[in-house]
Amino acid sequence: MQKDASTMEKVVALCKRRGFIFPSSEIYGGIGGFWDYGPLGVEFKRNVKEAWWRDMVVGHDDTQAPAGAPTAYEMVGIDSTIVTHPQVWKASGHFDLFYDLFVDCKTCKARFRADQVKDSQCPRKPSKLPGEHGECALTDPREFNLMFKTYIGALIDPTAEAYLRPETAQGIFVNFKNVVSTSRVKVPFGIAQIGKSFRNEITPRNFTFRSREFEQMEIEFFCAPEESPAWYQYWRDRRMAWYVSLGLASDRLRLREHSPEERAHYSCGTADIEYAFPFCAEGDYGELEGVSHRSDFDLRSHMEGKLIKDGDQLVVERDASGAPKHPGSGKDLSYFDEASQRKFVPHVIEPSAGADRAALAFLCEAYDEDSIPDENGVPQERVVLHLHPRLAPVKVAVFPLVKKDGQPEVAAEIYRSLKQRWNVSYDEKGSIGKRYRRQDESGTPFCVTVDHQTAEDQTVTVRERDTTTQTRVAARELEAYIAERLRAA
């Protein structure tokens, strides 16, 4: 189906109606930029994260090179804290990057970074600086704090200031030494993490796409400097293929290589995996994941202190007295490679994905309105989520065709048995067609119905969500049948 801004409204409405996603704190009027996942949503989002964790981490084979990879590599995971030592964000550059002073002009509604006023021009009189025009009405510089601040300990004291992490990546870098020295990994290897991050986005927008509290799925992949371009290629393509494998196969998905001007100063390669969300203007895309080549920027930052660019070199930023502006840990985060008898600071490839964004893209892609014939053969519109079975919150729904003749008892028995393996729901209310439709909206790939024939030959019907076709299957073979279909998907 054609998808545009009105589709987005329908997806949002469906999410609310079926219990995927609710506005946070809604009974108090909501709170912008925060969203809660409901009963179906939590299962769905867990499936997204589980698919990522399985495909990237626990399912990874350390012993041989995957297709497209330069060599075999190892993968491990961690789970670091949301609140860290505040110095982490100073050394990483986030403190300076996320903590700006702005002045606004009340006359022309423009906003300038306080440190860039002298390089800006007044929108009404471009020959003048902001504030020089007679009608300019600049505010005092005001703090723009993109990191959530909190206080460690019960006492509110400036020395106790800390921040909620704006990304999970730094928790990996600061644990690099711990992982290397305890888990026997050798370069090249990756450390993965899934977790919440927080940013005071100035403009939360577009449903869960830009939220202030969101969840990331990040890998920091450490390799030898000279191998990094090949690993960058690998991860870029590997991550793109992951989305395709879970259903984002349409032309709404794309991989976009950043131009050199667009890249961060330390990066020698960045690509975005983007999806044309229904809320995007024609030709626009929204970012799902950034895969970037970060060189040795991060580990060096945590050794030496916050780095800035000096020519084509990265050097420690210094204050007036010549001391590092934001000192690093001083710990040696370099790696000794036994094979080559060589010591180096590993280079990093970072595939950084938004779990909520991926989830939203899967929902938008899956949303469909089609029509299927009713009992009289007249086409009737239906709403269906064609979610990949791995992502579907409920895998199977079990129904008795009618609520009598012992059918509910048989159906409940099947429900209990399948439930040991999958998330299964049972429903005996209303007409059978209505129950099918309800499951279609939830993205349930299979509906099993016990009917009159079940009592005669112990078979049930299995109805498929996408085609609505039905297959008669022996009850005792049901689990194997569904397992096979799920595996084949």
Place this chain on the structure above:
RNA sequence: GCGGGAGUAGCUCAAUGGUAGAGCGCUGGCCUUCCAAGCCAGUGACGCGGGUUCGAUUCCCGUCUCUCGCUCCA
């Protein structure tokens, strides 16, 4: 923060200066041998504070929240 839009039931909408109706949904029951539309019953709303008024959901003011556009990005 600035500018625009909007707040009536879970959702979509209606009406009214005299405290609100409907459809869908949801719940219970009846009916029903396969794709949301039968029958009965039930559930449930005027964002908030103030003003005008005998009386405000309605008019006025304020406020809050959401939402759209601008600096942010997973």
